[in-house]
Amino acid sequence: MVRVTPTRKHLVVAASVLVHVGLLALLLRVSPHAPEVAEVGAMTVSLAPGEALASTSPQPSTPAKARSRAGAIEVAETPPPPPTDIEPQYVDVAEPDADAADDRDPVNDPVALSVSAAATNASGETCQMTAWLQQALQADPQVQAAMLRIPRPARSVANALMLWDGDWVEPPMQTSQSVAALRAALVAGIRAAPVACQFETIRGPELISLTEGPGATILAVGSGEWRWAQLLEAADPSITRSAGQRTEPTGSATPTRAVILWPR
Amino acid sequence: MKTRLVGSAASALVAILALGAGQASASSHREAPNITKMPKVDSTDFYMFRSYEPGRAAFVTMIANYQPLQLPSQGPNFYTMDPDAIYEIHIDNDGDAKEDLTFQFKFNNALRGGTGNTLNVGGKTLPIPLRHVGPVTQTDDPDLGEVEDFTVTLVTGDRRSGTRANVTNANGGGSTFRKPFDNAGKKTTPDYDAYANQFIYSVNIPGCATPGKVFVGQRAEAFAVNFQLFDLINFVPIDGTTFPGGIMQSRTNDDLVDKLNVTSIAVEVPIACLTGTGNGVIGAWQTASLPQARLLNPKANYATPALQGGAFTQVSRLSAPLVNEVVIGTPLKDTFNAAKPTGDGALADFVTNPTFPAIVDALFRAPVNATLGTNFASIAPSNFPRNDLVATFLTGIKTLNQQKTVTPSEMMRLNTAINPTPRDSQKTLGVAADDLAGYPNGRRPGDDTVDITLRVAMGRLCYPVPINGTPTDLGLCKPADAPIGNAALTDGAPISAAELQNAFPYLKSSLSISPRTVGTASIPHP
Numbered sequence: 001m002v003r004v005t006p007t008r009k010h011l012v013v014a015a016s017v018l019v020h021v022g023l024l025a026l027l028l029r030v031s032p033h034a035p036e037v038a039e040v041g042a043m044t045v046s047l048a049p050g051e052a053l054a055s056t057s058p059q060p061s062t063p064a065k066a067r068s069r070a071g072a073i074e075v076a077e078t079p080p081p082p083p084t085d086i087e088p089q090y091v092d093v094a095e096p097d098a099d100a101a102d103d104r105d106p107v108n109d110p111v112a113l114s115v116s117a118a119a120t121n122a123s124g125e126t127c128q129m130t131a132w133l134q135q136a137l138q139a140d141p142q143v144q145a146a147m148l149r150i151p152r153p154a155r156s157v158a159n160a161l162m163l164w165d166g167d168w169v170e171p172p173m174q175t176s177q178s179v180a181a182l183r184a185a186l187v188a189g190i191r192a193a194p195v196a197c198q199f200e201t202i203r204g205p206e207l208i209s210l211t212e213g214p215g216a217t218i219l220a221v222g223s224g225e226w227r228w229a230q231l232l233e234a235a236d237p238s239i240t241r242s243a244g245q246r247t248e249p250t251g252s253a254t255p256t257r258a259v260i261l262w263p264r
Numbered sequence: 265m266k267t268r269l270v271g272s273a274a275s276a277l278v279a280i281l282a283l284g285a286g287q288a289s290a291s292s293h294r295e296a297p298n299i300t301k302m303p304k305v306d307s308t309d310f311y312m313f314r315s316y317e318p319g320r321a322a323f324v325t326m327i328a329n330y331q332p333l334q335l336p337s338q339g340p341n342f343y344t345m346d347p348d349a350i351y352e353i354h355i356d357n358d359g360d361a362k363e364d365l366t367f368q369f370k371f372n373n374a375l376r377g378g379t380g381n382t383l384n385v386g387g388k389t390l391p392i393p394l395r396h397v398g399p400v401t402q403t404d405d406p407d408l409g410e411v412e413d414f415t416v417t418l419v420t421g422d423r424r425s426g427t428r429a430n431v432t433n434a435n436g437g438g439s440t441f442r443k444p445f446d447n448a449g450k451k452t453t454p455d456y457d458a459y460a461n462q463f464i465y466s467v468n469i470p471g472c473a474t475p476g477k478v479f480v481g482q483r484a485e486a487f488a489v490n491f492q493l494f495d496l497i498n499f500v501p502i503d504g505t506t507f508p509g510g511i512m513q514s515r516t517n518d519d520l521v522d523k524l525n526v527t528s529i530a531v532e533v534p535i536a537c538l539t540g541t542g543n544g545v546i547g548a549w550q551t552a553s554l555p556q557a558r559l560l561n562p563k564a565n566y567a568t569p570a571l572q573g574g575a576f577t578q579v580s581r582l583s584a585p586l587v588n589e590v591v592i593g594t595p596l597k598d599t600f601n602a603a604k605p606t607g608d609g610a611l612a613d614f615v616t617n618p619t620f621p622a623i624v625d626a627l628f629r630a631p632v633n634a635t636l637g638t639n640f641a642s643i644a645p646s647n648f649p650r651n652d653l654v655a656t657f658l659t660g661i662k663t664l665n666q667q668k669t670v671t672p673s674e675m676m677r678l679n680t681a682i683n684p685t686p687r688d689s690q691k692t693l694g695v696a697a698d699d700l701a702g703y704p705n706g707r708r709p710g711d712d713t714v715d716i717t718l719r720v721a722m723g724r725l726c727y728p729v730p731i732n733g734t735p736t737d738l739g740l741c742k743p744a745d746a747p748i749g750n751a752a753l754t755d756g757a758p759i760s761a762a763e764l765q766n767a768f769p770y771l772k773s774s775l776s777i778s779p780r781t782v783g784t785a786s787i788p789h790p
Contacts, residue, residue, distance in 0.1 A: 130663055131543075155732060157689040158682055158700040162734040169734050203739030205731060207663040207700075209544075209681035214321060216681050218700060223728070224737035 127197035130206045136189035138210050146181035147212050165223035190228045198229040293332030295589045296597035304346040305552035307582035308332045309487050312548050312676050313708040314684035317767040321684050327530045328353050328550035334525035336775040340394050342446035345371040348572050349554050356547040357540035359667030361605040366419040373412050380409030400445050400453050403462050412443040418470050429470035446482040449778025457773045477532040483771035485520040486709045488759035503752035511756035518757035530769035535680045543668040547675035549583035578602050583676040585713045590620045605673030616649035621721050640747045645723035647745035652725040656704050665705045678706030687761045698730040709770050710761025715754045723749025
């Protein structure tokens with residue numbers, strides 16, 4: 001049996017306590033608030049091509065440290081500068097010409113004819129018939145006057161008027177004269193358009209937006225599959241029926257070209 | 265040391281992922297797996313319409329909502345915006361699916377005096393644990409210890425490399441605006457309407473001769489939806505007045521309106537400042553973006569809970585409602601959130617060959633056949649590709665809301681030439697109900713987009729829609745393609761413009777639950 005003298009025993013105990021206290025102090029000093037999570041291996045995160053905010057100043061929004069190694073993120077000491085630090089630059093945004101719709105002859109006006117010619121050049125594939133008719137009708141004082149006479153209850157809540165869906169449609173009010181004027185103008189506009197465009201196959205309605213005072217009236221034309229030329233066949237304004245009494249569109253019928261006045 | 269730092273970063277990233285995973289759950293607004301981890305930047309609803317407030321018809325209002333499912337009076341932190349994020353509304357006015365204009369909102373949250381409100385307790389001055397210490401009624405109320413300010417930048421051209429210019433206050437100048445404190449209750453803010461209205465700013469928009477308006481703040485939800493939709497449509501989704509056993513319209517079917525709040529970013533802009541060189545049809549969508557990298561600070565404090573770095577990366581995107589919820593497949597929902605409209609070609613199959621109608625068919629074909637005595641082999645539309653949906657969501661409907669150049673892409677499209685319908689005349693089913701000023705020609709707060717989407721998905725546009733009372737074939741598909749396309753499909757959760765404000769910012773002031781009142785049990789307690 002080995003006897004340990006009291007002095008030696010005390011030294012061993014003291015040394016052991018000192019070592020443990022020292023280790024504990026070292027751990028606490030190095031990481032006083034370290035989260036109790038397992039340390040994981042190094043991980044590199046690459047930046048994919050992203051979107052930096054535009055800047056008119058020389059400094060990009062990406063922190064300098066983030067650019068120090070290509071493709072790798074390092075901890076930035078400060079967040080990137082906010083985008084609003086950039087000096088404002090004022091730009092002019094052109095507004096549409098409010099007077100564009102002037103009094104033009106829809107058939108002989110040079111601007112209107114140029115629109116027509118552009119449509120012709122497109123060989124029917126890019127016919128801008130609705131734009132053309134919008135321009136023609138907008139410039140027609142009789143159309144403007146007729147629209148003013150059509151009361152609000154005769155229009156939809158969004159101010160739309162259905163004119164033709166295979167037959168002429170009479171709005172649900174006594175507005176025959178006014179609607180007849182719209183039809184006449186529409187027919188005249190179609191007649192003035194290139195023939196190829198008159199026979200272009202349309203699917204679904206075309207909406208013609210006409211400025212009327214502070215707002216706009218939407219003239220709706222067509223339903224299902226149809227052609228503008230069909231309106232020329234049905235040009236007699238006496239052929240009307242009430243709104244809501246639908247007849248199937250006659251788009252499959254071959255239009256009779258003899259009734260069409262070709263544009264010069 | 266470097267290894268230790270990178271290791272800590274990795275731990276932080278793992279922690280972020282773990283946090284997010286724990287918060288994921290299913291609901292309407294939290295529509296993609298990844299965005300459920302980031303509610304502050306979660307887009308919930310986008311509205312765009314000709315202003316129907318009397319006298320404001322020459323303007324377009326856009327409202328981008330974020331932060332879904334806000335419980336009323338949910339303190340002490342309430343629902344601040346993320347100061348690290350940028351919130352944006354993009355406008356394409358020529359149809360190339362690229363933004364021509366972007367309204368960019370950036371927030372800066374600050375504690376008054378660096379600490380917020382303080383109290384001296386026993387000789388020690390300490391910050392209080394609440395955002396406010398007394399009634400909050402003024403725009404710069406000293407009782408509010410944490411304030412949210414924001415700037416609005418108009419970017420012309422590409423959102424990141426375009427020309428930037430500040431939107432400024434038309435009354436008194438300056439380019440910093442303030443967001444009102446959320447609605448804590450009547451003891452804090454006795455007249456929340458009056459308080460919040462002080463934060464509607466008249467603003468000078470670069471390039472615009474006429475001032476517009478800006479408001480950012482908490483609002484009451486206006487998206488009416490029945491969450492039983494996500495329980496395999498646990499009701500008969502046909503209006504009960506037209507179909508035996510169908511669901512009846514009732515606010516009690518609604519899980520958001522009159523129950524929860526949301527945060528709105530609203531801007532009203534003169535039409536002429538939006539249309540550019542296009543044909544008057546504008547496309548728009550909202551996004552939120554965050555710096556690409558976020559490292560959690562293990563010694564987090566108010567100013568630096570995390571370190572941010574890298575380019576801004578889009579994490580949320582929204583235009584038409586329910587597209588990401590019920591059209592895009594789960595593996596690609598976050599792809600959709602990160603994508604620009606120019607990249608939507610990769611997602612087109614979900615529109616041309618949608619799965620949602622097939623789900624409805626699987627769930628309801630037998631009951632429909634049994635009730636109607638029919639023998640439909642399928643009640644889902646059979647016209648593939650679904651050109652009716654392509655027109656609704658990707659190209660716009662010809663001459664109604666199709667742009668000068670047609671680039672298939674998911675955007676909200678608004679024909680600015682069509683008059684706004686006055687509030688009292690609006691049809692909640694929009695274009696399908698003879699109201700060309702409604703969804704999908706833009707979207708108004710009172711449009712019942714859940715019902716519209718259900719119907720359009722099942723083939724409503726294959727049947728004539730009324731224009732000025734005249735049934736009109738849109739030429740997109742035929743009734744034979746859609747056996748129940750003319751059914752009055754609905755989730756039974758109604759909404760109408762009459763329930764909302766008739767003035768900017770249109771959505772009603774946010775709800776509170778304080779003081780509790782007998783008879784208001786529809787508002788949940790936090």
